Amino acid sequence: MNLKIRIMKTTNVKMGLLAVVLSLGFATVSTAQSRDRKPKTQPTFSELLEEMDSGKDGKLSAAEVKGPLKEIFGDIDTNEDGYITQEEFENAPKPKGRKPEGRN
Numbered sequence: 001m002n003l004k005i006r007i008m009k010t011t012n013v014k015m016g017l018l019a020v021v022l023s024l025g026f027a028t029v030s031t032a033q034s035r036d037r038k039p040k041t042q043p044t045f046s047e048l049l050e051e052m053d054s055g056k057d058g059k060l061s062a063a064e065v066k067g068p069l070k071e072i073f074g075d076i077d078t079n080e081d082g083y084i085t086q087e088e089f090e091n092a093p094k095p096k097g098r099k100p101e102g103r104n
Contacts, residue, residue: 042094045086045089045090048060048065048069048089052064052065052066058085058086059083059084059085059086060083060084061082061083062077062082065084069084072092075092075093076088076089076092078091
């Protein structure tokens with residue numbers, strides 16, 4: 001009977017150690033991945049032109065823009081000519097960043 005109890009205790013200790021090692025391994029990988037991420041930066045007007053200016057006219061029309069910029073197009077197009085110029089883009093209100101998760 002003592003031998004069975006000793007074997008059970010040894011097995012439980014091994015399983016516990018395995019669980020701890022695996023937990024530490026996952027935590028290490030997760031932390032390393034989050035450190036490698038670069039914070040998102042706002043694209044420059046030149047970058048937006050490269051990506052979206054299909055007319056190659058140096059300005060962005062409502063039909064050319066996509067993503068979050070499309071949602072705020074009217075706010076940036078201050079002269080309401082249907083295009084965003086570099087000047088309008090640079091004078092546009094800056095978007096508010098998200099609060100980090102877990103913080104208020």
